Amino acid sequence: MALNQRLDLRQGQSLVMTPQLQQAIKLLQMSNMELQAFVDQELERNPLLERDERPEVQKQAPDAPEGQTDMVSALAANTGAEERLRTLDTELENVYTHESRADAANRESMAPPPDSGWSSLRPQGALSLDADGLDFDATLTRQPTLAEHLTAQMHLVLGAPAEQLIGQHLIGSLNEAGYLTSDTASMAETLGTSTAHVEAVLARLQACDPPGVFARDLKECLALQLMERNRFDPAMATLVAHLDLVARRDYVALKSLCRVDVEDLKDMLAELRALDPKPGHAFGAEPVQPVIPDVIVRPSPEGAWIVELNTETLPRVLINNQYLARVSATAQRSEDKLYLSEAQANATWLVKSLDQRAKTILKVAREIVRQQDAFLMLGVQHLRPLNLRTVADAIEMHESTVSRVTSNKYMATPRGIFELKYFFTTAIASSDSGGDAHSAEAVRYRIRELIAAEGQSVLSDDTIVDRLKASGIDIARRTVAKYRESLGIPSSVQRRREARVQAAQ
Template sequence: MALNQRLDLRQGQSLVMTPQLQQAIKLLQMSNLELQAYVDQELERNPLLERDERAEIQKPAEAPESQPDMVAALASTSAAEDRLRTLDTELENVYTHESRADAASREAAVPPPDSGWSSLRPQGALSLDAEGLDFDATLTRQPTLAEHLTDQMHLLLTGPADQLIGQHLIGSLNEAGYLIADIPAMAEALGTSAAHVEAVLAMLQSCDPPGVFARDLRECLTLQLKERDRFDPAMAALVAHLDLVAKRDYAALRTICRVDLEDLKDMVAELRALDPKPGHAFGSDPVQPVIPDVLVRPSPEGAWVVELNTDTLPRVLINNQYLARVSATAQRSEDKVYLSECQANASWLVKSLDQRAKTILKVAREIVRQQDAFLLLGIQHLRPLNLRTVADAIEMHESTVSRVTSNKYMATPRGIFELKYFFTTAIASADGEGDAHSAEAVRHRIRELIAAEGQDVLSDDTIVDRLKASGIDIARRTVAKYRESLGIPSSVQRRREARVQAAQ
């Protein structure tokens, strides 16, 4: 078969991921904190963008008197406007995968804004700003674990060599307060003996908090018990067999520790009252409160009101007045091109943020519609839900729904939940005809069965039978997996605890 060359002309559609489209996709999966940081960077980079500090957005009738000059300036940047309309259409295509013809017709049907200001803030939204109060400004910094120990080291160690070793030991602690360095290797690096390092370590182990500088859990608990003067032979034997404590094998522990059941119970309670990670009390970062992106509340008519939390939406404006003034004095072509790019990027950012807000609201409303029984009756009525169900209902792609539900939270009358919490796998019904059950609802049912078992401890097989009797078809290994995820011990361990309680 001979090889030859020929020229063919083919027509097709493809989606080109421009930098602007990649930016819009990244905005979808950002949390509110990440979005605020990103918008702050854009405000520094683009001179036409500014933050909206006003309490209310001006209406078009209240536009400045210099608006005709602005319109004249904007007319000189028609190329940027054409580019913006094209990017806006492509953005719609990314979210919904609809045809370009449909997107273009919808874009043509929307009249261009004739106001001097372009705003992200939705109409009719209420501001929840607390008079400009900054939560971060009210935070105080806690001393770190290293700073806390360094202050004590200067009181315990007087010699320069000892203080040098002590500083190296402090620097070798992890966040929990455990020593992770190798003593012989440290001694060789510092040019001293391992006994010298061990002697300094023994002095530092008396520092506050008790248990710091331990090399494992047993040593950490031992240091705390010695500080309380409670490290007797019976307690030493108990600490040496922490594996039996974890298994709740009280019969073997009574033999090893040579104490009766009541004393063993007191010793285990005292052991559990100790802090296994003493270093976590120092130097932790301030806990950032979860700020919901969506607010859900019941309406007087019996439906649910789903709205965006405007506190999480960056309010960004395009200063067209400044653009008009600068465009009127721009002479060089480079300056005009720069202003055109700044205007297009600013408009694109505002439209992307607005589209992001609308998409989040659309997904949240569909989730509330699907999980209406959960909001009304509780977790037992949480329906199995996947991304495809929501995507098909709102005519969007699954990847878009996945990005929207990442790092987003919803405040409901039952608490604040991450949007991904409402997406759970389905457990089939026992008869194969009823509605499927949510995995989260099944976990809740398993927790209820075990909490009500009393002295009659339920095995995993018994739990499977009871779930099947209530219409839930589930395997024993799945019950074991759900039980372990809830932090519930096995039936053998629970039976041991029941015997101990019955013997008291």
Template sequence: NLDLLARRDLAGLRRVCGVDADDLTDMIAELKALTPRPGAGFGGEPAQTLIPDVHVRPDPAGGWRVELNTDTLPRILIDKRYHAVVADAARSETEKAFVADCAAQASWLVRSLDQRAKTILKVASEIVRQQDAFLAFGVEFLRPLNLKTVAEVIGMHESTVSRVTSNKYVATPRGVFELKFFFTAAIQASDGGATHSAEAVRHRIRTMIEAEASDADVLSDDRIVELLKEAGIDIARRTVAKYREVLRIPSSVERKRYLKVS
């Protein structure tokens, strides 16, 4: 009957098990004391540490210092001495052309990697500039931002910014984030003011629900909509429900049952 327990359907559990409320409370307490994955302590791969591509630190002079993590950058050097030896040994025009072509390709690769590193730094610096309030005050101050805005400011194509931010991570005083984390949709303000970041709104919803101390404090989706509108955020009930599901937060009915069990 774990499905009934997951829904916190205490009345249904009492009927199925043929016990009273006190016995059911004891049974649930016993289940909570068990380990749901008893084999987890006897194996598994070691946790892989996430290595950031960019570091952001407070600048003593003010603002933020954005630096590439050189440990993550590929290092390629051209051995010019070896190239000179091979070039001197080339006799025919075909051999000379082959050596020259190899040297040109190597130089192109070195320049491309250098340009890639500069592009990552440029994109990360603009993201930090746009999201300064988040770094200073927290996720509730995250601004709406899209790829096009960053691309226009740094003079690059939107697809280039998209490639640069994929699977790239930045270490900040607030934690390590994927660069794509900073791109969030905009939600209109109810008073016609500045728009709100969708990520910041999700954070507000989670904070509201985490503050529920008893089943009497549980907020319905409609009540959350009202509270957000009082805070100047114009959002539909279905959007609140969608964000709640993304955050893996149960419905108000399930949360009430959970708090009663607790």
């Protein structure tokens, strides 16, 4: 076969993601704090951008101050702005609506090198926000906070979405010392569940590291640490129950109450002093950052739900066209004119990207509220089965866009503040033809109820499957076993053994 060279002309279609479109997608998945930091950097970098510091009433007025434009209206004040606005709208809508896995892979492979720029006119100077970017600041480490340390363990200890919702509330109710500051009864009322449910989740979280967290007082904190060391015997329990005598150093009374001799009492007191009365302080080097919701949900007088963005988390920027006109008139060198053109294009793109981001978050949040209306009305056990595709199809967007919106975004509801991703649960099919699917959390709640009411007649997993199918829930035996284990409930053999022991006592 002869080898030769030739030149062919071919025509084809492909999606080319510019650095600015990549950054617009990255803006969508940023948290409000990350977005504020990013906008602050752009305000320092771009001389045409200004922070909107007008009062709220004036911000909603149709006319902006002379020489300044805000959000989408900024585009209309520039030369050729209407055509640019249509182009930006088309590009962003295509990205948010029709992005596919192949597009995402193409975008990752085309990620620009890291730099401090924002321009698409010079891709080699564009900023890379990808996780694999060679950003030196990203390599710096810090000690995890107490909330982060406990959240990582919570995902391993608690499997049900409803239990993780309760766990997040419990973690958010800890003070710097690691003590629980909220009452479980009021928390159960807020979440629409029983106090026993909250107490059960609390008992499992009290086994997390560091020992002693989630205690409600000093006695419980010390008791949890002693249990972790397997040293909480009756004598030690009596000693912990009389900490007032320990403080007064009334060793005679303590020796009598604990029924130990002097040497044993000294050893017990030494063990007590070795415990940490404030276990959370080991993670208290960094101040706790409060969660600021991106979306606020409140009931309306008509019985529906009002869903609105939290304006405090939305960065507001202006394009100063008066300053642009003044410096453009004095610019003589081609380098100066190119710099001003890039700064204007970057400012225009940032304003439009922020506006599109806000609209997308609000659209996704409204659909989540519509899907999870029963949870807002009745409580945590009424979470409906929901996935990304259901929301994406309802609002005519791609699943990847919904996934980015629900990451690091929080919603304030009458039930509390929740991350958007916690409203998504898996579905269990109905045994009735044409019946509605059941949420996995609702099925877990039903399994817990059946076992709690079994009494002396212990239910096997097969019996639970039969009863669930009788109530319209089509579920396999291995799924019941998995859910039962995630709830921390022992097998039927262990429950029968425990029942016989209790009966013998």
